[in-house]
Amino acid sequence: MVHPGGVREPVFHERATVLVCRHCEQGIAVLEEQLTGGHTKGSGERLVGEVSWRGFHWWPLAGSSAHQAVPSEIASALNEAVLCLSANCPRAAAVMARRTLEAIATDKGGGKSKDPLAKQLANMAASGLLQPALADWAKEVRAVGNSGAHFDPIDTVSNADASQLIEFLQALIDYLYVLPYDLAQRRAARP
Template sequence: MFGFGRKKTVGKRGEPLPESHDGPPDSANPSGLCPRCEKQSSFDFVGSLPLTFDGGYIVSRDGPNVPTFHEQATVMLCRNCHQGIAIIEEQWTGEHRSIERKGGGISSWKGFHWWPLVGATLHKAVPVTVASAYHEAALALSANCPRAAAAMARRTLEAIAVDRGETTGTLAQRLANMSTKGLLHPTLSDWSREVRLIGNTGAHFDPINDVSPNDARQLIDFIRELAKYIYVLPFELNERRAAKP
């Protein structure tokens, strides 16, 4: 329960390895998925600066009073790609954000925004036209604009259809053609229709059927998997074959 006696993962030289963590790093957990290289890594702390002050002060006997803050910007360095990332963090006390002033516990800093954006880039095998539209969708989602994210997810799907040779007809017709040609697995084809429909909702005003952040996140996650299926897996297979003697 408390982690006593827990075995640590070590590398070939006996060095401690970071615990697997699906999310990006922050001061509370300086290991995880690097937003730049998208590899599991540990991170070195570079420094932090206060961002949002809460009106309080730490009274000092020997110097000026120090204003307290509940948000900070932290920079860390990935040990895998040796590149820096920026994290916007908020202070937590126990299980609550410190600004809520609820309960007590250990103080920690947890991230809620990362730069570069997590999952905002696609593999080098993905065409620029597709990757660019996807990047805008991810940017919109990170800015809490789910309708814009859904609309750009739909545009990404259109870019994929054009890249696969489907340049005429409605998007629905293009997706149907791709499915008929075997370019889309039936499950992917069904999901593509969801992207098209929710993307339409995001692009046009509809007071009843709006786009939630979760809708937009699922669409972007799907687009990422679709790009992997269409572009990345064939690319990696060809590289593997080329590497064989």
Template sequence: MYTKIDNMASETVMSPSGGEEAATERNPDTLPGSADPNGQCPRCKRVCSFTEVSKTHLRRGGGGNRQQQAVVLGCQGCSHGIVVVEEYRVVPGLMGARWVPMHWWPTPGVAVDLADVPSELAAAYEEGVRCVSVEAPHAAVAMFRNALAHIVHDKGSEEAKKKKTLNQSIQQMVADKTLFDAFDDWATHIREMGNAGAHQESWDEIPLSDAQDLQKLVLALIDNLYVRPAELARMKKPTKRSATP
């Protein structure tokens, strides 16, 4: 039996075995799940609250297997449903276990239309977003660094592309004045955070909030370099009135 006790900041849920689960902080920047039914809807892209419609067990616990369930949630924004596959397990940094979302249907995209973005760059960014959504900040920042590498390869000069390291390529782009003045600061921060995520043995743990901030920074970079220029190119130019006879 599942019972919920709601408050403004967190939610305490009874586990399938009857014990108390770890308290879950509500975070609208992550995708929704049964423990935190708030977040961006994979269908309408709005940040909304969700109502639990139904659930079913996919795998019972025992024998070394973790329990799994599928939950149908209804978006209070668009009124459409989504499916979340969850696993019951201990979450690092929290006291106790909880239902952790693993997969969503429809597959989550991003709030911005990436149709004008190179496919490899878009794929790297979207994978980073999915990592943020399942609260995997180290994997997320590593993928955002990968997205930056695709930007450098696409926008950099031939000399920049020949460099052996991403840092050297960035510095060449700065010397070439390829992009805007603040690109050096933006790119260096993304690169350093990505390195820290990929080499956890040498760096302190990266909080989820830092990965979310990096997501916003990379999205702003993509927006400025690809989305807005494409939108401007599609805009109609003003036309003069025809001469009156």
């Protein structure tokens, strides 16, 4: 940008913003990129239209802290899935989501750890540990995780796919670990 008198001022198309989380009320740093008419500067599109900003990197990363009831191996695998997604690596995120599900199945006794994940999930569903909707979502995590791990030019994994898998796993972890723990704590605190 050139001001009157010929003074040049650099124009930045990325910025850092500090926000406050509505839930935990902690600070969050966000790196944002400028969109003009819905396009970024390097997109090759003509930049005409409304200017807006889109976050592309958040710190701390979502999901980077786990509830104390969640076993560390499961929390670590889920955190790695979140990191992969935040790095725009949806296939890797899907593979780590599948690994998280496998860790949950092994921890919850869905069968022997050497059993295929599909059999472990079937055992968890048959025992009632996974309700039908949870069992269906678990199958989806396994299938999309497999797509991420094995090359198929037609079968891709999008950021939206990986994000949905992570959201489901967070809900499953709440259902299997956090809610029972919180209920036990509540009951223990009553006189």
